[in-house]
Amino acid sequence: MSSLEEQLLGLRDCIQNKPPYCSGTLKLPSEDFLLYYGKGDDVRRIDLSTATEESAKHLAESCDSATFGLNNQDVLDESYRKAGKLDRKHFSPAFDLASTGLLGIIETELIERNKESPSIRAELYKLNVYGPGSFFKAHQDTPRSTDMFGSLVVVYPTVHEGGALVLRHGGKEWTFDSSRIIADQKEPRLAYIAFFSDVEHEVLQVQSGYRITITYNLYYNSPQPSDLPVRPLTFESSLKAALQHLLDDPTFLPEGGHLGFCLSHQYPVESDRGAGAKALSEVSGMLKGSDASLASVFTALGLRSRLEFVVEDNEVWIESEEGGSTHMIAYVLFDEYAPDIEETTVESQLFEVLRDIGGKLATRIPPLYPGRNAIEPAVHVHWVVSPSSNTGFKFKTRYLTYGNEALPGMQYTHLCILADVGDSSERRRSWYSRVGARR
């Protein structure tokens, strides 16, 4: 391994992505465990801190079958989701979420922002009852608008077995076992979990009893909280120190260059300029968790940074002298909107089409045919979290190749933050100005 590779790996080791959720329990005044429910004039009341199996069953039987979103449609498929639901107009919890203080906790623990009043809000969404045999297979929650950043699930203290919520993100997995949390409590409390919308999650099958939940959609209050103070995460200080150490080392990227970090969360950007798609410049104020920490480290070190789309062409064909061919991956950067390529001809390779429509090549391409020249990249990116190792956010877009026949292809687009590193003499000048030394 070259010393540059080792240096980049050292930086990568500093970035431990923090779990994309926060969870806990919440004590309520005893009357706040009441829930009113029913359709039409037939309204019932249940105390969910003392509910019997029979009264929970009545609530379960008053529910409709829960649907889930698939391609912008509500689908009922009990092999994917088996649970009961009540829409907002058919239930009313006695507690008022805004006065419990929970939003402030979510703001500090999940969003990592720290200030007097919460800049997030929660909208009551559904009541769900998971009785024996109920489950909800792996899915992501559909963002209701570009301001929605997550979901909150509140579980009432009714006895149940099974029904753990499993979260997966960036190759890691966590379990929120509400049955265990409730069984371990000395007094009735709500159990809660809040997580970012791009986290895949799944409710395992309930074995017995009733798992009764209320879900909320979580939104940022406008304006976007980008100008609010951010509480440092533990990895911020180690990344900052490691990066500062490299910047002070004249053998690290002596000519300067760009450090690339693929982001780990998903943002409301799309492959076209359709409704709801945001330009990258708008997304920089919405960075979440560890992505926000990266940006704050660069700012603290005085490094310029920016977001880029990185489109992957994973079939760059190179012909050899002997007549055979091999293929490699090339990356092309776009700085406002991800390209939406409808068609290309087989005479051009995808990376060439991407370059022709304004993308910046970020990979050196060896001669495509014997006798041709190599193609130098427009931007030299040294990947700390590379697209090929990216376990975080990427999306797939489709393109069509026209030659003898139209062939649909798929490409991955990643979202990255690039930090500009000046050459060693520039860094030395900024070192002098920082430590106040004089020549």
Ligand SMILES: O=C(O)CCC(=O)C(=O)O
């Ligand atoms: O009940 C839970 O823990 C999660 C439910 C869920 O994933 C949903 O309602 O979308």
Ligand SMILES: [Fe+2]
């Ligand atoms: Fe969900």
